Amino acid sequence: MxxxxxxxxxxxxxxxxxxxxxxxxxxxxxxxxxxxxxxxxxxxxxxxxxxxxxxxxxxxxxxxxxxxxxxxxxxxxxxxxxxxxxxxxxxxxxxxxxxxxxxxxxxxxxxxxxxxxxxxxxxxxxxxxxxxxxxxxxxxxxxxxxxxxxxxxxxxxxxxxxxxxxxxxxxxxxxxxxxxxxxDIKNIEYRTKVEPSDKIVFSYAGGPGKKDFLREIISGFALLNQTELHKVELNIIGVNKDQLINMCEVDKKAIAKLGDCLKIHGRVERSVAINYIRQSDYSLLIRDENLRYAKAGFPTKIVESLACGTPPLCNYSSDLELYLKDRQNSIIANGHTSKDVCEAVKNALCIVKEKDRAFMRKNARELALNCFDxxxxxxxxxxxxxx
Known part of the structure; x- marks a missing residue:
């Protein structure tokens, strides 16, 4: 052998x-x-x-x-x-x-x-x-x-x-x-069924450093009006509030505006973080597509999300454009600014029918099986x- x-x-x-x-x-x-x-x-x-x-x-x-x-x-x-x-x-x-x-x-x-x-x-x-x-x-x-x-x-x-x-x-x-x-996608637990809910749940999980633009993500959500904010729940997993402010340079005013719709969970076990993503309607990842790290790498967070059946809300970086299709298996932001995030979230909120969101979840899981197993x-x- x-x-x-x-x-x-x-x-x-x-x-x-x-x-x-x-x-x-x-x-x-x-x-x-x-x-x-x-x-x-x-x-x-x-x-x-x-x-x-x-x-x-x-x-x-x-x-x-x-x-x-x-x-x-x-x-x-x-x-x-x-x-x-x-x-x-x-x-x-x-x-x-x-x-x-x-x-x-x-x-x-x-x-x-x-x-x-x-x-x-x-x-x-x-x-x-x-x-x-x-x-x-x-x-x-x-x-x-x-x-x-x-x-x-x-x-x-x-x-x-x-x-x-x-x-x-x-x-x-x-x-x-x-x-x-x-x-090993086939052995990752997933969810494609969508239950009726008055909240659309978005989640980021990871240790961002300076790669993942959490400042732009949170500021983008803060640009939503109050009616829109009442429709969303935003989970941040992997960093605490102090790290968001000091390490990720998130604006305190943006955190304050989000109020109860922002849930900061800090660091958790990897299995717990993945379960948050599985139970969410969308995962979140925003990077500067023009920088070398974003071109050279390939975000594991996106594949983990797809494997769970959770469509990512992200911008195109690396080779993601080869795989992700807007409103089919993902929500695509036009860039990496707060305004881009806000517009993408609004697009996600427009998909209100459970059958349409279930369709996206099914597509996300199938993409993971076909391209990332x-x-x-x-x-x-x-x-x-x-x-």
Whole structure:
């Protein structure tokens, strides 16, 4: 049996959106008759093999109160991965690598030469300086620049999450395919039935940083008149009120105007956040479509919403225009300003019949199954696995 290892610094198996994607790749490779191991940085397994959904994995995170030791352990991630593979594998056919420190990438290249295995890089983002307080000086920004411009060459095959990244890596890599956000959609609980209600429920769930324009979302709702406000409920999940004001720069007056229709829930478990989205009429996501991060990435929040049967209210960014159709499976804002949000919300409020909203929910779920279930992309992944 062929052997494949996925290497990621994400919180595999359940810690973040990246881990969900890596698990989808692990399941695809397993279906392709690879023996798969995921080496990640989720909850500590004390460097022992554990099993999640029939996939073997190890986490190199350590349980320690000593911050210096934790940082040192993170820096040594590449060395520990190299040592483990060298000591436990006589044969290795494929390495699928997400994003690592520069020193760790050097170890990956050494493994490539040692085993003559296929190297695949899963590229999912390219930051914009506007996301960070110190712009281009931010360490995360510099690491991503290094990966996307210095690491990948003809030795690598690349899975790109967006057309933007696909076109970029076609200049350097051996083979490139585009695979958007993927999940095990069939096993995600969904809702298509719409019950009569005097409120249309909109929800945002996530940790926005500066990527998601919560300021524009909340200010957009605040532009509604009182009659319109009485028809809506706005849930914000993942940040508290202080963070909205201080981190997201939301106007206090906008928060005050929304009054009881604004529900701020703070940070919750991922499963709870997804349930809020499932029970909502629309999810919310607004980004600056002109910035590089929005072109290069692909919003996991949109796919999670579609999988739940919840149409997103969003503007077009990344490759969303390839999938989302206004008033069919989504509500599309014309841009990323507060006025754009307000007009999109008004358009959503015009869809008053339960059967019309149920039609959109059904379309959203079908789109998720047809375009974002991992099983759809097995043949495409095979083209970069086989040298």
């Amino acid at each position: 062929k052997k494949a290892i996925i290497i990621t610094e994400n919180s595999y198996p359940e810690g973040d959106a990246g881990a969900v994607r890596q698990h989808a790749f692990a399941k695809m490779l397993s279906d392709m008759d690879y023996e798969v191991l995921v080496i990640g940085y989720g909850k500590s397994t004390e460097e022992k093999i554990c099993v999640y959904d029939n996939i073997n994995y190890i986490s190199y995170r350590v349980n320690s109160l000593n911050k210096i030791y934790r940082v040192w352990n993170r820096i040594r991630f590449g060395d520990k991965v190299f040592d483990y593979i060298s000591q436990n594998y006589k044969q290795l056919d494929l390495l699928l690598v997400v994003d690592l420190m520069p020193s760790a990438f050097k170890k990956i290249v050494q493994l490539k030469k040692k085993y003559n295995c296929t190297l695949i890089h899963d590229s999912v983002e390219w930051y914009s300086k506007e996301e960070f307080r110190y712009g281009k000086l931010d360490l995360a920004y510099r690491r991503k620049e290094f990966t996307n411009t210095k690491v990948i060459d003809e030795m690598w095959n690349v899975v790109a999450i967006s057309t933007f990244l696909e076109k970029h890596f076609q200049k350097f890599a051996n083979r490139v395919v585009r695979i958007p956000v993927i999940m 991992y099983s759809v992309y097995k043949d495409l992944l095979f083209t970069v696995c086989d040298e």
